[in-house]
Amino acid sequence: MEKTPSVIDLTQSAAGIEQAFTQVPRLLVHFSSPTCSVCHSTLPRLMQVAQDHQVPVVDINIDTHPEVAAQRLVFTVPTILVLAEGKEMLRESRFIGYDRIDRLLGLMAED
Numbered sequence: 001m002e003k004t005p006s007v008i009d010l011t012q013s014a015a016g017i018e019q020a021f022t023q024v025p026r027l028l029v030h031f032s033s034p035t036c037s038v039c040h041s042t043l044p045r046l047m048q049v050a051q052d053h054q055v056p057v058v059d060i061n062i063d064t065h066p067e068v069a070a071q072r073l074v075f076t077v078p079t080i081l082v083l084a085e086g087k088e089m090l091r092e093s094r095f096i097g098y099d100r101i102d103r104l105l106g107l108m109a110e111d
Contacts, residue, residue: 014067018071026055026108027082028056028057029080030060030080031072031079032062033062034063038077038094039077039078042096046080046096049098053105053109078093080101082104082105084108
């Protein structure tokens, strides 16, 4: 049975969130908003990709953490970032290319 990737709940400061980003080798970050209807459909699909690659997911509400969105230059939702040790490797916004995310995570796992 495959392990379900964790969704990391962020109730800490922006500095704490950024620090958490660097502590995980591979991480998917989903920026969303409660008023974004598209965001409600992108997170389950992202969770499936994360499960396939055993990568944790962080779901960041931009209304709750606008400073994190600003620091990562996120101006629209949904936005998905693929991070490797805190460094942005891929950014997908609005029209999400899950195949690109899947391919990159596969390449990162080979390293």
